[in-house]
Amino acid sequence: MAAARKTRVAVLISGRGSNMVALLEAAKDPAFPAEIVLVLSNRPEAAGLARAAAAGIPTQAIDHRAFADRAGFDAALDAALRAAEIDLVCLAGFMRILTTEFVASWAGRMLNIHPSLLPLFKGTHTHRQALDAGVRLHGCTVHFVVPELDAGPIVAQAAIPVRQDDDPDSLADRVIVQERRLYPAVLALVAGGRARLEGERVVIADAAPDGALFSV
Numbered sequence: 001m002a003a004a005r006k007t008r009v010a011v012l013i014s015g016r017g018s019n020m021v022a023l024l025e026a027a028k029d030p031a032f033p034a035e036i037v038l039v040l041s042n043r044p045e046a047a048g049l050a051r052a053a054a055a056g057i058p059t060q061a062i063d064h065r066a067f068a069d070r071a072g073f074d075a076a077l078d079a080a081l082r083a084a085e086i087d088l089v090c091l092a093g094f095m096r097i098l099t100t101e102f103v104a105s106w107a108g109r110m111l112n113i114h115p116s117l118l119p120l121f122k123g124t125h126t127h128r129q130a131l132d133a134g135v136r137l138h139g140c141t142v143h144f145v146v147p148e149l150d151a152g153p154i155v156a157q158a159a160i161p162v163r164q165d166d167d168p169d170s171l172a173d174r175v176i177v178q179e180r181r182l183y184p185a186v187l188a189l190v191a192g193g194r195a196r197l198e199g200e201r202v203v204i205a206d207a208a209p210d211g212a213l214f215s216v
């Protein structure tokens with residue numbers, strides 16, 4: 001019997017792309033249910049593009065500064081994703097707000113990773129926000145993308161303890177380690193059909209990991 005077709009994934013980045021590299025590494029496993037077929041950035045200078053190219057993955061830059069408005073950029077992005085026959089989009093440090101229309105057309109087919117335990121600490125400077133709030137647990141979240149920023153059905157989270165002497169950089173250093181573990185695990189769950197959207201929530205199949213990762 002022929003092997004099942006793998007989910008075709010595009011990873012969208014704006015910067016160094018370390019989450020993207022973690023996804024590429026995981027996808028090397030022949031048993032992984034997704035293949036990364038495109039790495040795309042809105043910033044031609046993003047360091048992650050060179051890292052993807054060095055790994056032999058097709059890359060593309062669509063410079064948002066070349067477009068008069070968000071709709072124009074999103075239309076170009078959409079065209080590139082469709083041309084590559086993408087099934088699922090993974091935002092990984094992609095620092096552009098997407099239009100409602102674009103998000104709607106990829107509803108249920110676009111994931112994001114955010115460096116906090118959502119719904120706490122949306123937006124930027126999440127590690128500073130966590131310290132200011134005095135939380136004892138912090139972490140990261142992978143969720144389906146909806147038009148509202150840093151909202152949307154949560155697939156899985158990873159948590160770390162906040163230490164007395166943490167600063168934003170030390171928290172960032174420990175959270176990113178968890179991000180690089182969590183995102184590939186979530187992509188495997190979603191691409192493998194073991195995590196699926198049911199209305200506003202994500203249901204994970206019995207046999208699969210339960211969506212919570214803890215680290216001490």
Ligand code: GRF
Binds near residue numbers: 016020048092
């Ligand atoms: C990650 O912390 C991600 O959650 C955030 O931006 C950072 C990107 O890091 N939104 P990298 O480019 O994947 O290394």
